[in-house]
Amino acid sequence: MLDTLLDLTDTQKEIRELARAFAREHVAPFAEQWDREAHFEPSLVGKLGEAGFLGMLIPEEYDGLGLDTSSYLLALEEIAAADASTAVLMSVHNSLPTQMILRWGTDAQKERWLRPMARGELLGAFALSEPDSGSDAASLRCQAVRDGDDWVLTGTKAWVSSGTHAGVIVAMARTDTADMRRGGRGISAFIITPDLPGFSIGKKERKMGLCASPTVSLVFDEMRVPADRLLGEINYGFVYAMQSLDHGRMGIASQAVGIARAAFEAARAYADQRQQFRRPIRDFQAIQFKLADMASRVTGARMMLHATARAKDRGDKVTIYSSMAKLLASETAMFVADEAVQIFGGYGYVKEYPVERYLRDAKVTEIYEGTSEIQRVVIARELYT
Ligand SMILES: Cc1cc2nc3c(=O)[nH]c(=O)nc-3n(C[C@H](O)[C@H](O)[C@H](O)COP(=O)(O)OP(=O)(O)OC[C@H]3O[C@@H](n4cnc5c(N)ncnc54)[C@H](O)[C@@H]3O)c2cc1C
Numbered sequence: 001m002l003d004t005l006l007d008l009t010d011t012q013k014e015i016r017e018l019a020r021a022f023a024r025e026h027v028a029p030f031a032e033q034w035d036r037e038a039h040f041e042p043s044l045v046g047k048l049g050e051a052g053f054l055g056m057l058i059p060e061e062y063d064g065l066g067l068d069t070s071s072y073l074l075a076l077e078e079i080a081a082a083d084a085s086t087a088v089l090m091s092v093h094n095s096l097p098t099q100m101i102l103r104w105g106t107d108a109q110k111e112r113w114l115r116p117m118a119r120g121e122l123l124g125a126f127a128l129s130e131p132d133s134g135s136d137a138a139s140l141r142c143q144a145v146r147d148g149d150d151w152v153l154t155g156t157k158a159w160v161s162s163g164t165h166a167g168v169i170v171a172m173a174r175t176d177t178a179d180m181r182r183g184g185r186g187i188s189a190f191i192i193t194p195d196l197p198g199f200s201i202g203k204k205e206r207k208m209g210l211c212a213s214p215t216v217s218l219v220f221d222e223m224r225v226p227a228d229r230l231l232g233e234i235n236y237g238f239v240y241a242m243q244s245l246d247h248g249r250m251g252i253a254s255q256a257v258g259i260a261r262a263a264f265e266a267a268r269a270y271a272d273q274r275q276q277f278r279r280p281i282r283d284f285q286a287i288q289f290k291l292a293d294m295a296s297r298v299t300g301a302r303m304m305l306h307a308t309a310r311a312k313d314r315g316d317k318v319t320i321y322s323s324m325a326k327l328l329a330s331e332t333a334m335f336v337a338d339e340a341v342q343i344f345g346g347y348g349y350v351k352e353y354p355v356e357r358y359l360r361d362a363k364v365t366e367i368y369e370g371t372s373e374i375q376r377v378v379i380a381r382e383l384y385t
Contacts, residue, residue: 005299006306012071019075022051023082031083034212035357041212042165044086049120053079054093058102062110064118069247069309073254077302080258081265084361085212087258089123091251092161097124097170100189100244104232113168113191122167126248127157127192127218128241134158135374137172138238142220144173144188149227151175151190153220156202159368163216164201168193171218172237189237191229198223209360248369249322250312253305253329256365257298260333263340263358264294270344270353281343290343294336301329320382327375330365337362 008016026047034041048054056072058064072094080087098117101109116122133140142155153173160169169192176186192199202217232240268291271282281287308321337359341348348355366372 003299003302005303006070008070008074012068012074015067015071016074016078018051019053019078022047022053023078027079027086028082031085031212032351032354032357034083034085036211036351038206038211040085040162040165040214045089045123045165046120048086048090049118053090054120054123055098055118056094058098058114058118062102062114062118064114068313069250070306070313073250073305073309076251076254077258077261080255081262082258083212084255084259084358085210087255088210088213088252089162091248091255092126093117093124095248095251096126096244097168099247100170100231100240101168101191103244104189104236104240105191106228108228109191109231117168123162123165125160125162125166125169126241127160127163127169127171129157129159131156131158131217135371137241138187140172140174140187142171142173143177144175144190144225146175146227147224151225151227151230153190153192153198153223153225155220157218157220159205160216160218161213161368163218164204164214166194169218170231171220172241173220175237176235185235185238187238187241188234189231189240190225191231192218192220192223192225196223196225208363209357210364245369246312246319246322249326249375250305250309252365252369253301253322253325256326256329256333256362257302257305259358259362259365260294260298260301260329260336263333263337263355263362264291264298266353266355266358267291267294267340267343270347274345287343290339294339297332297335301325301332304328320379323370323375323378323382326365326369327372327379330362330372333362333365334359 052065055064056067059066101113128137130140144151144153171190171192172187175188198221200219202219205215271287274281305325308318308325312318340355344355
């Protein structure tokens, strides 16, 4: 929809078509049921892996597709338009744990973890947040203490997307408790697997949207983590997490664009067929203007996002742009989904049609991987440095 401005390459168009076909066959027909039953479909991970969607940014030498960021975001938009819950699984996996291992992992770590992650044999998750540490992520309290050949981790990570089914979790823990004021510099990143002694899955959240994506807390009870699971340098995990969020936020922006596009397309189709006052409601200028605003915002958010992706692939620093893209796209998703419900009238408010799900799913894009307030903090900070 309205994507001619994107100027896509043939490969990018092909990837988008593949993702669209995958979503049509394996995701869209089940999205309503998975949402209603809050069901995470485990077989989806293998299917996404087989199709290459879990290794899109992993180089071919590690069994990935080694694609550019725009291709990945285009595929993600297609999946999100079918089901936002499936999109968050794909976004977190591709943007955070795999990217962190790729960028800061040793050769042995890449060899051991990236291959199965690229093939969809191991699903990745990211554990930064804690019950008392969200926007102020550097205040996290989960502790890692060295004991012989192991690290011993104690604490609770909160809100871990895909946490019930993840085979690899990149988790942040404090390794230097001497001076909390040093902020990020006392935190390290660890590669965690659910088989480690002391690991357990805690509370599963009951959510307003994204119901088919399991969000859980993870409890580390004196969990022994072999020393070779430390990712990158000691005390630099927080820095790595923040740098990776540049990428993560593009993923969430793409998820938001996908939800918004789906809401727009549903509303446009409904406006064509719904008759009131003996004419389709699309004949009313009030409805046409809503659709015009919706289309403009979706197109604008998508353009911002893909311009950011291209800058990233050129090697530019994109912190300010990825925050802008996430801010614009998530607010677009909320605006467009809300207007879609309005265009559907009473039918928008019931579960017979998908637009109420779009509205519920859109909200979280303004919250996770940094709230809209935090995106504004980041943008303002970048403006003044
Ligand atoms: C469905 C879901 C999935 C998630 N998945 C993951 C995951 O996989 N991994 C992970 O680590 N985390 C995950 N999160 C956590 C998410 O990133 C946090 O919820 C988010 O960062 C906000 O933190 P908080 O909820 O503690 O809110 P708080 O930080 O307590 O914020 C509360 C309010 O205060 C505002 N606020 C806080 N600080 C400031 C400030 N300095 N200036 C202005 N306003 C401020 C916030 O914007 C917000 O409106 C997930 C969350 C949800 C809901």
